[in-house]
Amino acid sequence: MQTIDNSLFQVSVDENGAKMVHLVSETDNYDFLGENGTKEGMAIAFPVIDQDQNWISKLPWTVVDKGDTRVSLTLIDTPESYKVFPYHFEVMTTYALEGNQVEITFYLKNSSHKEMPFSLGFVLPISWSSDEGINQISLSNENHTIGIASTDFKLSTADNKIIASTNEVKLEAESDRNFTLTITLK
Template sequence: MQTIDNSLLQVSIDENGARMAHLVSESDNYDYLNDQEAKEGMAIAFPVIDGDNNWASKLPWTVVDKGDTRVSLTLIDTPESYQSFPYHFEVMTTYSLEGNQVKVSFYLKNSSHKELPFSLGFVFPIAWSSQSSVNKISLIGEEHAIDVASTDFKLNAEDGKVTAFTNKVELEAEKIREFVLTLTLK
């Protein structure tokens, strides 16, 4: 487990799946991910082409950079993943803190000599009431609130969770693409 913090937030990242396991407000020690609905934490799904091959949860992640307020983990294809998903890829997920915000950056590198089809998703399991706008979902609890925002992902709130996902897209050979999701605690 990797932990990053600043004066307002503490975030714990589980290297298994690079998922956010805890999101704690330092002011009242409230963990946004520590209730019955959120036991799985904030999960990542890649390439999400089919549920059986979520390499983000199956393959090992490696910590490649760590500071007080940021941590980056990398996922690289393996011979096993290549057999069922014949592409060479590198995924880097970075969690960084800025004030009351958690920025989740996702970098995808296509190391193949052909286009890589993929979709990408994050699942944030909080069953609070929600208000949606074009690029933001506001989750409102009894004493806490959080905004989930992105211009790179489609956001949806239902069934006790917020999902951030891309449609199936293709990344050109030897190219890199970045996606960003921001969580703002209120």
């Protein structure tokens, strides 16, 4: 488990699947991901959104950068992953704290000599009331409010989850791309 913090947040990230499992407010020790039975954490879905086929969430990632307020984890294709997803790739997820925000960046590099189709998403379990807007969702309960925003992902709520997802994207051979999602404490 990797933990980063600043004066407002403490974030814990599990190396298995690079998922955020705790998002704690330092002012009142409230865990946005651990209260009300939402123990799953914020999972990454790649190369498909379907959680049942999301083998990447079960693999151990390698910590490649760690500071007080940021942690980056990476996963590179293996012969086993190539059997399921026949592409050479590198993914890196970075969790960075800046003031009242947690910025989650997903970097994807296609190292194959062919175009790579994929979908990407983050799944965040919730049990709060939500208000959806264009590219943003506000979550609130009796005492806490957070906002989730992105111009790279379509944001939606369903089945007590927030889903930040892309449609299927095709990444050109030997190219890369960044995707960003921001969580703001209000």
